[in-house]
Amino acid sequence: MLTLNDIQIRYGNVTAVNYVSLSLKEGQIGCLLGPSGCGKTSTLRAIAGFEHVASGSIELRGALVSSASTHIPPEKRHMSVVFQDFALFPHMSIADNIAFGLHTVPQEQRHARVDAMLDLIGLPNIGERYPHELSGGQQQRVALARALAPEPDLILLDEPFSSLDADLREELAKDIRRILKHQKTSALMVTHDQHEAFAIADVIGVMCDGALHQWDSAYGLYHRPVSRFVADFIGSGVLIPGVITEHHQVDCCLGQFALSAQHQFDKGARVEVLVRPDDIEHDDKSPQKARILNRMFRGSHIMYELGVEGSHVPLLCLAPSHHDHEVGEQFGIKTDLAHVVMFARAS
Numbered sequence: 001m002l003t004l005n006d007i008q009i010r011y012g013n014v015t016a017v018n019y020v021s022l023s024l025k026e027g028q029i030g031c032l033l034g035p036s037g038c039g040k041t042s043t044l045r046a047i048a049g050f051e052h053v054a055s056g057s058i059e060l061r062g063a064l065v066s067s068a069s070t071h072i073p074p075e076k077r078h079m080s081v082v083f084q085d086f087a088l089f090p091h092m093s094i095a096d097n098i099a100f101g102l103h104t105v106p107q108e109q110r111h112a113r114v115d116a117m118l119d120l121i122g123l124p125n126i127g128e129r130y131p132h133e134l135s136g137g138q139q140q141r142v143a144l145a146r147a148l149a150p151e152p153d154l155i156l157l158d159e160p161f162s163s164l165d166a167d168l169r170e171e172l173a174k175d176i177r178r179i180l181k182h183q184k185t186s187a188l189m190v191t192h193d194q195h196e197a198f199a200i201a202d203v204i205g206v207m208c209d210g211a212l213h214q215w216d217s218a219y220g221l222y223h224r225p226v227s228r229f230v231a232d233f234i235g236s237g238v239l240i241p242g243v244i245t246e247h248h249q250v251d252c253c254l255g256q257f258a259l260s261a262q263h264q265f266d267k268g269a270r271v272e273v274l275v276r277p278d279d280i281e282h283d284d285k286s287p288q289k290a291r292i293l294n295r296m297f298r299g300s301h302i303m304y305e306l307g308v309e310g311s312h313v314p315l316l317c318l319a320p321s322h323h324d325h326e327v328g329e330q331f332g333i334k335t336d337l338a339h340v341v342m343f344a345r346a347s
């Protein structure tokens with residue numbers, strides 16, 4: 001339903017977005033994720049029609065809406081945008097806020113649509129109230145209701161939870177996902193918070209310096225990162241040196257592992273092996289030991305930092321928190337790196 005073909009966005013000499021391509025299917029929820037300044041908001045604004053593209057093209061439901069020579073204005077794109085600051089009109093009731101984009105709809109249907117939207121967001125009795133009488137989370141639900149009311153082809157969400165408490169964010173992200181899925185509305189969100197992206201999106205794009213590194217499921221980004229940047233940005237983990245000894249075997253400080261997945265490295269290749277905290281399992285009975293350098297209690301789990309001979313960086317191990325060990329202790333570990341991700345080591 002939405003396709004970006006190699007778009008570039010420039011501000012004077014600055015290239016903010018560099019050859020980004022992606023496609024979103026009907027009813028899918030996508031998310032652009034990345035650090036500040038990576039170009040995610042510029043991409044969203046170009047889709048909305050607030051920015052021009054310098055090259056490449058944007059298509060919505062097969063129709064060209066942006067290219068170097070075409071620019072359909074925002075109001076003709078059948079999209080709604082939800083901003084981070086809610087942007088509700090303070091002097092209008094909640095019902096009038098939601099009805100704002102419905103001026104072409106006959107009055108009776110307009111009332112019915114507003115009521116349906118209030119039911120959908122789980123706040124059926126607040127139509128007569130004003131924005132300042134609602135909590136931040138309620139205001140953001142209303143902003144979503146206002147965006148959904150005109151039944152747009154696509155909803156764009158620009159860091160919609162950034163002004164809310166951390167606890168509320170994930171809850172609201174799940175809620176908004178439920179509402180969008182119920183309405184079968186396609187959406188694209190921008191965030192720098194991977195937990196929000198995981199909670200809401202079917203497909204996530206990781207951006208860095210104007211480039212889209214990977215457009216994939218959360219599982220794919222975590223388990224099959226295509227670049228060091230994605231490996232580092234998504235989840236936690238460390239890269240340790242290794243060598244490919246036989247085809248489908250890698251030798252590193254944790255031992256020698258048969259690799260189950262295809263890889264492009266020849267025998268003798270020097271690689272870096274991505275080791276996630278869930279790749280190292282704590283097992284008191286294991287003959288393989290590591291020293292505990294640090295520990296971070298996380299409620300259900302403890303994240304241990306482990307010193308392992310041959311690795312100049314501490315490795316991470318996520319263990320259930322009833323495995324309660326002190327810093328300085330030797331700790332039994334088991335590792336299985338058969339499915340592991342590797343990158344070529346810089347010479």
Ligand SMILES: Nc1ncnc2c1ncn2[C@@H]1O[C@H](COP(=O)(O)OP(=O)(O)OP(=O)(O)O)[C@@H](O)[C@H]1O
Binds near residue numbers: 036037042192
């Ligand atoms: N109107 C503008 N004029 C000039 N440069 C801009 C403009 N808007 C953005 N930029 C630059 O383009 C690059 C990408 O900005 P953009 O806002 O798209 O990134 P972002 O990933 O959304 O960042 P953030 O998370 O901080 O909002 C940055 O280097 C930024 O300084």
